[in-house]
Amino acid sequence: MxxxxxxxxxxxxxxxxxxxxxxxxxxxxxxxxxxxxxxxxxxxxxxxxxxxxxxxxxxxxxxxxxxxxxxxxxxxxxxxxxxxxxQGQVGTVRVALTSSAAFHPLTPTAIRNFRETYPEIAIEMTEVNAAEIIELMLTERADVAVLRKPIDMPEALRFELLAQEPMLVVLPVGHPLIGTRPISLKRLADQPFIFVRRPGAPGMYADFVRACQAKGFEPRVVEEVPRMVTAINLVAAGGGVSLVPASMQRYHQESVRYCRIAGDQAFYAPLHLVTRIDMKSPAAGRFRETLLEFVRASRQK
Known part of the structure; x- marks a missing residue:
């Protein structure tokens, strides 16, 4: 029959x-x-x-x-x-994010826009560090990812710049350097730094470390933590100072201060979209197209 x-x-x-x-x-x-x-x-x-x-x-x-x-x-x-x-109108997209990428206003706004445009596509989000994101993408356990600065850029993955923003020094309330904003790089030479654990996100601090070395000193790292939010919490508790993207200055405003670095030093935190070159999921492809279009439209405003 x-x-x-x-x-x-x-x-x-x-x-x-x-x-x-x-x-x-x-x-x-x-x-x-x-x-x-x-x-x-x-x-x-x-x-x-x-x-x-x-x-x-x-x-x-x-x-x-x-x-x-x-x-x-x-x-x-x-x-x-x-x-x-x-056609990428129905399905599931597995999105991996770093904590600092999730804090950038572009990320939740773009995801909300995608949800409204394609309500029948489910979004599963996972928050991990940059090193874990690369592993998830390479092993196809995540469809797309949003991170800051990748540790490496494997040929199997596509990295597309979404945005850039300055890095800020985070100081506890009452710190003597707060009154001298913006802060010169040399004045940070004796400060105890809290960085996100390497190799979790070494790319975020590479430019800063090189700039410090060019000024004749090595940043004194007293602690490494898994997340930027943890670093800010430790700064608030008086454990040292840190460096974070400007979009994170909404966090812990009552306990810390966010300051720019003076002089000709420009430390920027990029925001990247990561997808596989051989993307198999039509829904993930639709997510990528929609997010990039959203970014282009936002730049034109």
Missing amino acids: ELRHLRYFLAVAEEGQLTRAAARLHIQQPPLSLQIQELEQELGFALFVRQPRGVALTIPGEAFAASTRALMLDLEHAVTQARRVA
């Missing part, structure tokens, strides 16, 4: 006449009659009672017609749903 047999059967059942059904199906009447006979032989019972002016369903034929209609509707729904998945 083939799908065409079911289509032919339903056409005859709905038209009640072989001639009209054949015209509807764009075939000749004799082949249609032969197909119906073959279907009846395969089923082992008569589907139609032949009448002078057409045909009528038998009682088993009526039952078969009801089930066949339901089957065809299910098939049509399956085709429609699969087509929407292929």
